[in-house]
Structures are given as C-alpha cells and as structure tokens.
Amino acid sequence: VSRAALAKRQVAFVQALTTGAAFDGVPRDRMNALSAALLSRRFREARRLAPALDAWLGPRFEVLFRKWMGYGPQTGGALTELLGFAAGLSGMPEEVNAELELLRLEARRRAERTWIRRPFSALLASLRLMKKRLADLKT
Amino acid sequence: VGAEVSALGLGIGWRPQLAGAIAEREDLGFVELFAGALDPYALPREVLALKRRGVKIALHAIRLSLGGPDPLDARRLEELARLADLTGASVVSDHVCFHQAGGQNSGQLLPLPFDEVALEVLCENVSAAMKVLPVPLALENIASFVRFPGGTMDEPLFLSKLLEQTGASLLLDVANLHANSVNLGYDPVEWLDHAPLHRISYVHIAGGLVREGLYHDTHAHPLGAGPLALLTELRRRAYVPGVMLERDDAFPPKAELFAELDAIAGRS
Numbered sequence: 001v002s003r004a005a006l007a008k009r010q011v012a013f014v015q016a017l018t019t020g021a022a023f024d025g026v027p028r029d030r031m032n033a034l035s036a037a038l039l040s041r042r043f044r045e046a047r048r049l050a051p052a053l054d055a056w057l058g059p060r061f062e063v064l065f066r067k068w069m070g071y072g073p074q075t076g077g078a079l080t081e082l083l084g085f086a087a088g089l090s091g092m093p094e095e096v097n098a099e100l101e102l103l104r105l106e107a108r109r110r111a112e113r114t115w116i117r118r119p120f121s122a123l124l125a126s127l128r129l130m131k132k133r134l135a136d137l138k139t
Numbered sequence: 140v141g142a143e144v145s146a147l148g149l150g151i152g153w154r155p156q157l158a159g160a161i162a163e164r165e166d167l168g169f170v171e172l173f174a175g176a177l178d179p180y181a182l183p184r185e186v187l188a189l190k191r192r193g194v195k196i197a198l199h200a201i202r203l204s205l206g207g208p209d210p211l212d213a214r215r216l217e218e219l220a221r222l223a224d225l226t227g228a229s230v231v232s233d234h235v236c237f238h239q240a241g242g243q244n245s246g247q248l249l250p251l252p253f254d255e256v257a258l259e260v261l262c263e264n265v266s267a268a269m270k271v272l273p274v275p276l277a278l279e280n281i282a283s284f285v286r287f288p289g290g291t292m293d294e295p296l297f298l299s300k301l302l303e304q305t306g307a308s309l310l311l312d313v314a315n316l317h318a319n320s321v322n323l324g325y326d327p328v329e330w331l332d333h334a335p336l337h338r339i340s341y342v343h344i345a346g347g348l349v350r351e352g353l354y355h356d357t358h359a360h361p362l363g364a365g366p367l368a369l370l371t372e373l374r375r376r377a378y379v380p381g382v383m384l385e386r387d388d389a390f391p392p393k394a395e396l397f398a399e400l401d402a403i404a405g406r407s
Contacts, residue, residue, distance in 0.1 A: 033351075
C-alpha cells in the first residue's frame with residue numbers, strides 16, 4: 001500500500017516536471033527552475049560525452065538537443081540519449097563520425113557486460129542455440 | 140546495524156581532468172570515484188597508482204533511486220557491488236532521493252516527501268541494497284529548488300529515522316545544505332543542530348553560484364564562503380571522519396584547486 005501511494009505522487013511529480021506542468025503545492029516558478037535545471041543537466045552530460053560533436057555543431061548543439069528532448073522523460077542513460085539524438089544527424093565530418101563510432105562501441109560494451117552477468121540458465125540456453133546454429137551450418 | 144566506515148581524511152572527487160594535480164597531492168586520504176563513469180575492467184592507471192600509495196576509495200552512485208516506488212534495479216545494484224569489490228572501495232554512497240517513478244526517468248535527483256510513507260519505502264530499498272553491497276552504504280542529502288509537498292517532518296528528523304532504521308551512514312553535503320537553506324529559506328546551523336551528525340562517514344563540499352535569485356550547486360565554480368562556514372560549524376559540533384571537494388567542470392589551475400583543498404582541510 002505504501003509503495004502504491006508513494007508511486008502515485010511521485011509519478012505525478014515526474015510527469016509535471018518533464019512536461020512543464022504545474023504541481024499542487026509547489027510554486028510555479030520553482031517548478032520551472034527545476035525543469036530548466038533538468039534539461040540543462042541532460043544537455044551538459046551529452047556535450048561532455050561528445051566534444052567533437054560539440055565543436056562541429058557549436059551553439060546549434062544546444063538548440064537541436066533541446067528540441068530533440070522535447071520536454072519528455074529521458075530514456076536510458078546519457079549515452080543512450082546522445083546516440084539517439086546523433087542518429088538523426090547527417091553530413092558529419094570524419095572526426096565526429098569516429099567519435100560517435102567509439103561511443104556506439106562503448107554502449108555495446110556496456111550491454112555485453114550485462115550479458116556476461118545473465119543467469120547461468122540463460123547462458124546455457126545461448127550456448128545450446130549457438131551449437132544448433134553451428135550444426136545447421138555444417139549441414 | 141551497518142558496518143562503520145573507517146576515517147577517510149582529506150579527499151577529492153577523482154576526475155580525469157584533475158588526475159595530474161591529484162597525483163601530486165600527497166596528503167590525500169581518499170578519492171571518490173563516480174560509479175557511472177567507471178570501467179571495472181580498466182580502472183585508470185592514475186587511480187591504481189593512488190591505491191598503491193594507500194589512498195582509499197569511496198564509490199559514488201547516482202542511479203539507484205533509493206527513494207522511488209519502483210523495485211530496485213537488481214542489475215544496477217549488482218554492478219555497483221561488483222565495482223565496489225574491484226575498486227576495493229571503503230564505502231559506497233548514493234542519495235536520499237528518487238529520480239525514477241512508474242518507469243519514467245526524470246534524469247534528475249528529486250526530493251522525497253518527508254513523511255512516514257516515503258520513509259518506509261526508502262528504508263526497505265536501502266536495506267535491500269545493503270544486503271547486496273559488500274561495503275557500508277552512506278546516504279547523501281540532496282540540493283533541490285523545491286520541497287516535495289505534504290511532508291510531516293523536517294529533513295534532520297527524516298534522516299535520523301532513516302539511519303537509525305537501516306544502519307546506513309550519512310554522507311553530509313554541506314554545499315547542498317547551504318543551497319537548500321538559501322533556496323528553501325531555513326537556518327542551516329539549526330539544521331546541523333538536529334541532524335544525526337554522529338552517523339557521518341564523510342562530507343562533500345563544492346562551489347556554486349547565485350543566478351536569478353537561486354543558489355545553484357554547480358560543482359563548477361570556486362568554493363564559496365557559505366559552504367565553508369557550514370563546514371566550520373559542523374566541525375564545532377561533530378567529528379568529521381572525511382571531507383572532500385567536488386569539482387566537475389570548469390576545472391581550475393592546480394594552485395587554485397590546492398588552495399581549496401587546504402581550506403577544507405582547515406589549513407588556511
């Protein structure tokens with residue numbers, strides 16, 4: 001019961017914060033300040049991850065990134081968010097492409113670390129599947 | 140009851156941009172590593188060198204959302220436990236806050252309602268995390284521009300109950316305390332008088348600035364008089380086992396960084 005009651009209030013708070021809406025009991029100017037801080041933080045994290053992209057886009061980076069965030073909640077971490085944003089860009093110079101490729105590798109490496117720690121039963125299932133595919137290839 | 144954290148001494152948040160300066164500073168007792176930026180299979184060689192010197196490690200996390208209603212992310216928690224093992228950390232810390240609710244991630248550390256319901260959920264989550272982590276857990280007070288409405292107790296009482304019920308220790312951020320006292324309008328010294336200072340494992344301090352009437356705890360500006368004065372007030376009231384500087388951006392020259400370390404060590 002406690003979790004459900006708390007969840008209702010906290011979900012409403014996060015929704016208000018990420019959509020720029022009002023929240024009962026919180027002054028509107030403070031809610032706006034918190035929303036602005038949230039968006040700034042997300043942009044700063046993205047900029048820190050990709051200095052070459054930052055240098056290429058210059059002031060356009062923040063404008064485009066804020067438009068892309070669109071006052072919606074973050075999905076995944078900062079790296080996932082940056083790669084999602086960058087997927088919509090084109091005409092990038094070589095150094096930016098190289099930087100993004102490294103970041104994609106980093107994201108993949110993190111995902112693989114997760115894979116290593118899957119339950120043992122899942123690992124066995126994967127090995128059985130690989131063995132079957134190898135057998136299929138041989139035939 | 141949670142295990143005690145041994146005295147840490149003077150510390151700093153380790154960042155690659157500060158690695159050279161940190162390596163030259165011989166009086167450091169510990170460095171705090173940001174868990175989200177660590178590759179457990181390739182710790183920076185500068186960090187390994189510090190460990191060889193006997194510098195202790197504190198591991199800082201921001202993503203557990205301990206005060207949130209969603210079940211703890213078991214994978215993230217296990218990863219943090221593994222990082223604590225691999226780094227030989229003396230303590231792991233996260234915040235008294237939530238950033239995710241109903242599966243929606245705000246991307247920001249958000250304040251909790253200081254009431255019995257939030258306390259119960261937080262205590263459950265903290266206790267669950269402590270069972271998985273191999274080292275003591277410290278919990279940090281956050282800075283926020285707003286109070287979550289509907290609270291029935293003040294923050295010092297909420298923290299006292301939390302630490303008493305879970306056995307976790309307190310990571311007291313005096314810069315966050317300063318920020319909240321300015322933005323939410325209360326007396327930070329009175330806050331100290333009522334907080335569970337006997338449960339402090341270490342202290343954060345950082346710079347910030349006032350913009351449009353609000354104090355922003357930026358970690359990117361010089362250390363100000365407000366947080367430093369609170370550190371002095373804290374030392375008058377309690378033993379401080381460790382204190383560290385957080386600097387995350389606009390990195391200053393070495394001389395400026397060292398002067399700030401001297402100041403928080405009480406040597407200037």
